[in-house]
Amino acid sequence: MTSGEIVIVGAGPAGMRAAITLARAGRRPIVLDEAPSSGGQVYRRPPPAIRRDAGALYGFEGRRATELHRAFDVLKGDIDYRPGTLVWNATDTRLHLLAEGRSRTQSWGRIILAPGAMDRIVPLPGWTLPGVYTLGGAQVALKAQAVGIGARVVFFGTGPLLYLVACQYAKAGIDVRAVLDTAPGLASLEALPGLIRGGRTFLKGLHYVSWLRMRGVRIASGVRPVEIGAGADGAVSGFRFERPGGREAFVECDAIGFGFGLKSETQLADLLGLDFAFDHRQRQWLPVQDADGRGSVPGVYLAGDGARVRGADVAELAGERAALAVLADEGEGAHRSRMAALGARIARAEPFRRALDEIAFPFPVELAREVPGDVMVCRCEGIDAKTIRNVAAASGTVDINRLKAFTRLGMGRCQGRVCAPAATEILAAAAGVPVEAVGRLRGQAPIKPMPLSALAEASS
Amino acid sequence: MTVFDAAIIGGGLAGCSAALHLSLRGASVVLLERGLCGAQASGVNYGGVRQQGRHPAELPLSRRSREIWGRMPALIGTDCEFAMTGHLKLALTDRQMTELVTYRDTAEAFGLALELISRDALQRRYPYLGGGLAGGSLCAEDGQANPRLVAPAFARAARRAGADIRENAEVSGAWPDGDGFGLRVGGAAEPVRALRLINVAGAWGAKVASWFGDAVDEGVIAPNMCVTEPLPVFMGPNLGVCGGGIYLRQVPHGSVIFGAGLGVADRDRSRARPLGEVTCEAARLAIDMVPRLAQALLVRTWTGIEGCMPDGLPVMGPSPSTPGLFHAFGFSGHGFQLGPGVGAVLAELALDGTTPTPIDGLSISRFHPARSDQGRSPMARSGPDGGMQDRQDNQGN
Ligand SMILES: Cc1cc2nc3c(=O)[nH]c(=O)nc-3n(C[C@H](O)[C@H](O)[C@H](O)COP(=O)(O)OP(=O)(O)OC[C@H]3O[C@@H](n4cnc5c(N)ncnc54)[C@H](O)[C@@H]3O)c2cc1C
Numbered sequence: 001m002t003s004g005e006i007v008i009v010g011a012g013p014a015g016m017r018a019a020i021t022l023a024r025a026g027r028r029p030i031v032l033d034e035a036p037s038s039g040g041q042v043y044r045r046p047p048p049a050i051r052r053d054a055g056a057l058y059g060f061e062g063r064r065a066t067e068l069h070r071a072f073d074v075l076k077g078d079i080d081y082r083p084g085t086l087v088w089n090a091t092d093t094r095l096h097l098l099a100e101g102r103s104r105t106q107s108w109g110r111i112i113l114a115p116g117a118m119d120r121i122v123p124l125p126g127w128t129l130p131g132v133y134t135l136g137g138a139q140v141a142l143k144a145q146a147v148g149i150g151a152r153v154v155f156f157g158t159g160p161l162l163y164l165v166a167c168q169y170a171k172a173g174i175d176v177r178a179v180l181d182t183a184p185g186l187a188s189l190e191a192l193p194g195l196i197r198g199g200r201t202f203l204k205g206l207h208y209v210s211w212l213r214m215r216g217v218r219i220a221s222g223v224r225p226v227e228i229g230a231g232a233d234g235a236v237s238g239f240r241f242e243r244p245g246g247r248e249a250f251v252e253c254d255a256i257g258f259g260f261g262l263k264s265e266t267q268l269a270d271l272l273g274l275d276f277a278f279d280h281r282q283r284q285w286l287p288v289q290d291a292d293g294r295g296s297v298p299g300v301y302l303a304g305d306g307a308r309v310r311g312a313d314v315a316e317l318a319g320e321r322a323a324l325a326v327l328a329d330e331g332e333g334a335h336r337s338r339m340a341a342l343g344a345r346i347a348r349a350e351p352f353r354r355a356l357d358e359i360a361f362p363f364p365v366e367l368a369r370e371v372p373g374d375v376m377v378c379r380c381e382g383i384d385a386k387t388i389r390n391v392a393a394a395s396g397t398v399d400i401n402r403l404k405a406f407t408r409l410g411m412g413r414c415q416g417r418v419c420a421p422a423a424t425e426i427l428a429a430a431a432g433v434p435v436e437a438v439g440r441l442r443g444q445a446p447i448k449p450m451p452l453s454a455l456a457e458a459s460s
Numbered sequence: 461m462t463v464f465d466a467a468i469i470g471g472g473l474a475g476c477s478a479a480l481h482l483s484l485r486g487a488s489v490v491l492l493e494r495g496l497c498g499a500q501a502s503g504v505n506y507g508g509v510r511q512q513g514r515h516p517a518e519l520p521l522s523r524r525s526r527e528i529w530g531r532m533p534a535l536i537g538t539d540c541e542f543a544m545t546g547h548l549k550l551a552l553t554d555r556q557m558t559e560l561v562t563y564r565d566t567a568e569a570f571g572l573a574l575e576l577i578s579r580d581a582l583q584r585r586y587p588y589l590g591g592g593l594a595g596g597s598l599c600a601e602d603g604q605a606n607p608r609l610v611a612p613a614f615a616r617a618a619r620r621a622g623a624d625i626r627e628n629a630e631v632s633g634a635w636p637d638g639d640g641f642g643l644r645v646g647g648a649a650e651p652v653r654a655l656r657l658i659n660v661a662g663a664w665g666a667k668v669a670s671w672f673g674d675a676v677d678e679g680v681i682a683p684n685m686c687v688t689e690p691l692p693v694f695m696g697p698n699l700g701v702c703g704g705g706i707y708l709r710q711v712p713h714g715s716v717i718f719g720a721g722l723g724v725a726d727r728d729r730s731r732a733r734p735l736g737e738v739t740c741e742a743a744r745l746a747i748d749m750v751p752r753l754a755q756a757l758l759v760r761t762w763t764g765i766e767g768c769m770p771d772g773l774p775v776m777g778p779s780p781s782t783p784g785l786f787h788a789f790g791f792s793g794h795g796f797q798l799g800p801g802v803g804a805v806l807a808e809l810a811l812d813g814t815t816p817t818p819i820d821g822l823s824i825s826r827f828h829p830a831r832s833d834q835g836r837s838p839m840a841r842s843g844p845d846g847g848m849q850d851r852q853d854n855q856g857n
C-alpha cells in the first residue's frame with residue numbers, strides 16, 4: 001500500500017543509500033539536500049573548479065565515496081534529486097522548502113530524515129575571536145574551498161575529527177602547531193577492547209595519530225584549555241592550556257580549530273512531533289526510534305548521524321534499513337532477512353561507538369559546567385555564563401526553556417544549536433540536577449534563518 | 461485546616477496580578493498553576509501594550525491597567541522592559557480613516573488621547589512605512605513590553621507579599637463547600653479550601669466555569685508570530701492596521717516581531733504551532749508595511765494558546781450561579797495589556813464585592829440572555845460584519 005511521495009531529507013551517506021535502495025526497488029524517491037552536491041559531510045564533492053582525485057580528497061574513504069557516488073549517479077533518472085534545497089519547516093503532511101530564493105511546499109507520504117550532525121562546542125575565553133573555527137568548519141574550508149583557516153594552526157577538543165582534520169591540514173602543507181585532546185588519551189587501556197572491535201575504523205584512527213607523530217606534530221592528551229590569546233590586531237595569537245598535572249603552556253598560532261564531537265541535527269524530528277528521549281552516551285535528546293529506524297510518528301523514519309552519531313559506515317547501513325522499512329510498511333515483505341542482517345551489522349558497531357563516546361573521546365562535562373563567568377555562551381544573543389548562573393539562582397529556574405524565556409538564550413539565528421550543549425550543562429550544574437532534568441530547547445521553524453523576501457514570494 | 465481567603469486557578473498574568481493585589485490587601489491567597497507561571501499565553505504573546513482600538517466595553521479596564529503598567533517598578537520591582545513607544549494604527553482607505561476619526565472621539569470619552577496623522581505627515585514622520593496608506597492614528601501612551609518577564613515578575617512580587625504560589629499544581633476539580641470552595645489539586649488527597657474562588661484559567665477558563673454550571677462557548681486561537689534577526693533600530697511606535705491584518709514592533713535590541721493570521725492550537729494537549737503558509741503571508745504583509753524588511757532574515761516563528769469568545773471580548777465578573785466565584789478568561793487575543801488591571805479589579809470584586817472600574821459589558825451573562833436580566837450589554841456588538849472586523853483587529857496586537 002503506497003501513501004504519497006517518499007521524501008528523503010539529506011544526501012549524505014544515509015540519505016544516498018536510502019535513495020539508492022528505494023530506486024532499485026522501483027520507487028522514485030525525492031531527495032532534498034541543502035548542499036549544492038551530494039555526499040553529505042563526509043563524501044562532499046568539491047565545486048568543479050577544484051576537482052581532485054578521490055584519494056586526495058577522501059583519504060581512506062576514497063573507494064567508498066567513489067562507489068556511493070557512482071551508485072547514486074547511475075540511478076539519477078530514478079531519483080528526484082534536488083540539491084540546493086533547504087527544508088525549513090515540516091508538518092504532518094508537507095514540507096516547506098527554500099530553493100532558488102523562493103519558498104515552496106512539498107507533500108510527503110513517508111519521510112526519511114537523514115540530516116546528519118554538526119560540531120559540538122564548549123565555549124572558552126576567546127572562542128569568538130576572528131580565526132577561531134569549529135573542526136568541521138576547518139574541514140569544510142579545506143574540502144570545499146581548498147584553503148586552510150590559517151598558516152599556523154592549533155587543533156583542540158576531542159573526537160575522531162580532531163585527528164582527521166589535523167592530518168588533512170598537515171597533508172595540505174599547512175603548519176599544524178599542535179593537536180591537543182581534552183580526553184585522557186587514545187591509548188587508554190580501558191577503551192582498548194571496544195576500540196579494537198572498530199577494526200578498520202580503529203586502525204584508521206591509530207594511523208592518523210602515528211602519521212601526525214611521525215611528521216613531528218605535537219600531540220597532547222588530557223589537556224585543559226585556558227584561553228585563546230588575541231594579538232594587537234584582535235585576531236588569534238595563540239592558545240594557552242594546562243597539561244595534565246597543571247603546568248601551563250602556550251602555543252603561538254594564527255588560527256584555531258576546535259570541537260568536542262558531534263551532535264545530531266534534530267529540528268525536523270522536533271517539528272514533526274516525534275518523541276524524544278535523553279541519550280546518556282551522546283548526552284543529547286534524540287528522537288526515539290524502533291529497531292528498524294521508525295520514529296514515533298507513523299510514516300517518519302530516521303537514519304544516519306541525525307538519528308544518532310555513529311559515523312559514515314553505520315549511516316549507510318541505517319539508510320538502507322530505513323528504506324527497507326519504508327518498503328516493508330508499504331507491504332513489501334521480501335526484505336526481512338536483509339533488514340535483520342543490517343540490524344546485526346549496526347549492532348556489531350555498537351561496542352566500538354560506546355568506547356569512542358564514553359572512554360576514548362568523552363564530552364568534557366566538567367569543562368562545560370565550569371565555563372568562566374564572562375565567557376559568551378549564546379553568541380547570537382550575547383548571553384554569558386554568569387548570566388545563566390545568576391538567572392538560575394535568582395529565579396530558581398531548572399528548565400532550559402524557562403532560562404530561554406528569561407535570558408533570550410537560544411532565541412537567535414542558530415536557535416541554540418550551538419550553545420545548547422554547554423548551556424544545559426551550566427544550568428544543570430547551577431541548579432544541582434542531572435543534565436536531562438533541564439530538558440531541551442525546542443526547534444522552531446524556520447530551522448535556518450530565511451530572508452523575508454523568499455517567504456513573501458511564496459505567498460504572492 | 462487552612463482556609464485561604466482566596467484561591468486562584470491559573471498563573472497567567474491575570475492570576476499572578478490577582479494574587480499580588482489580594483496579598484497587598486492582606487488577604488491570604490493560594491495560586492494554583494498547572495505548569496509554570498506565565499508559560500502559556502501570558503509568556504509567549506506579541507508583547508503589545510495597546511489601548512487604541514479596544515472596544516468601549518473594555519476601555520475602562522484597559523485604562524485602569526495602563527495606569528499600573530506605568531508604575532510597575534514600584535509595584536513589582538521591574539519594568540519588564542515596558543517602553544512607551546506609542547501605537548500607530550494605519551488606515552489603508554479613506555473609509556478606514558473616517559473610522560479612525562470616529563474612534564478618536566469614542567476614546568476621548570474614556571480619557572484616551574489619540575492623534576490623527578494625515579497621509580503626508582505619515583510619510584514625513586515615519587519614512588520607513590510603505591506607500592498606499594490613507595493616514596493613521598497615534599496613541600502616544602501605548603507601548604510594548606517583554607511578555608516572558610511579566611507574569612513571573614508578578615508571581616515573585618506576590619510571593620514576597622505573602623501569596624502561596626504553587627507551580628506544577630493542576631486543579632482537576634472545584635466545588636462549593638460550606639461558605640467557600642474545595643479544590644482538588646494534583647494527586648493530593650486533601651482538597652485546598654478557600655472562601656473565594658477566582659477562575660483565570662485562560663483558554664481553559666470555560667472548562668473551570670462549567671464545573672459550576674456557568675456554561676459558555678470559549679474557542680481557541682493561536683496567533684502566528686514571527687521574529688527577525690536584530691536590525692539597526694529604526695522603528696518608533698508599534699504598528700497596526702485597521703482590520704488587524706498585520707502588526708509589527710521592534711524590540712530594544714533590534715529584532716522586529718510581527719504577526720498576522722493564526723497557527724493551530726490543541727488545547728487538550730497544551731500544544732500549538734505556527735503554520736508555514738501563514739508565515740509566508742505574514743512576511744508579505746510585513747514587507748508591504750515596511751519595505752526594508754524584505755532583506756531581513758526571519759529567525760523564528762511561534763505561537764501560543766489563547767481563549768477566544770464568540771464576540772471577541774473577554775468574560776469578566778462574578779459568576780451568575782455561584783456566590784464567591786469570579787471569572788476572567790477568554791481574552792480573545794488582547795489580554796496581555798489588560799492583565800495587571802484584571803488582577804486589580806478581581807481583588808476588589810473578591811474582597812469588596814464591587815469595583816470602581818466599569819466591566820458590565822464583559823459579564824458572562826451576556827451569553828445567557830434568558831438567565832440574566834443584564835442580558836446583552838448595549839456596548840457588546842451584534843452586527844456580524846463590523847464584529848468580525850473588530851475582532852480580528854483585536855487579535856494579538
Ligand atoms: C562538519 C563535519 C565534518 C565531518 N567530517 C567527517 C569526515 O571527514 N570523515 C568522517 O568519517 N566523518 C565525518 N563527519 C561525520 C560524518 O558526518 C558522518 O559520519 C556521516 O557523514 C553521516 O552521514 P549522514 O548521511 O548521516 O549525514 P551527513 O553526511 O551530514 O549528510 C546530511 C545532509 O543533509 C543535509 N541537510 C541537513 N539538514 C537539512 C535540511 N533541513 N534541509 C535540506 N538538507 C539538509 C546536509 O546539507 C547534508 O548534506 C563529519 C561531520 C561533520 C558535522
Ligand SMILES: Cc1cc2nc3c(=O)[nH]c(=O)nc-3n(C[C@H](O)[C@H](O)[C@H](O)COP(=O)(O)OP(=O)(O)OC[C@H]3O[C@@H](n4cnc5c(N)ncnc54)[C@H](O)[C@@H]3O)c2cc1C
Nearest residue numbers: 470472473474494502505506508631662764791795796797
Ligand atoms: C501569540 C499570542 C500573541 C498575543 N499578543 C497579545 C498582545 O500583543 N497584546 C495583548 O494585549 N494580548 C496579546 N495576546 C493575548 C494575551 O497573551 C492573553 O490574553 C493573556 O496572556 C491571557 O492571560 P491569562 O492569564 O488569562 O491566561 P494564560 O496566560 O493562558 O494563563 C492561564 C493559566 O492557567 C493555567 N491553567 C489552566 N487550567 C488550569 C487548571 N485546571 N489548574 C491549574 N492551572 C490551570 C494555565 O496553565 C495557564 O498558565 C496574545 C496571545 C497569544 C497567544
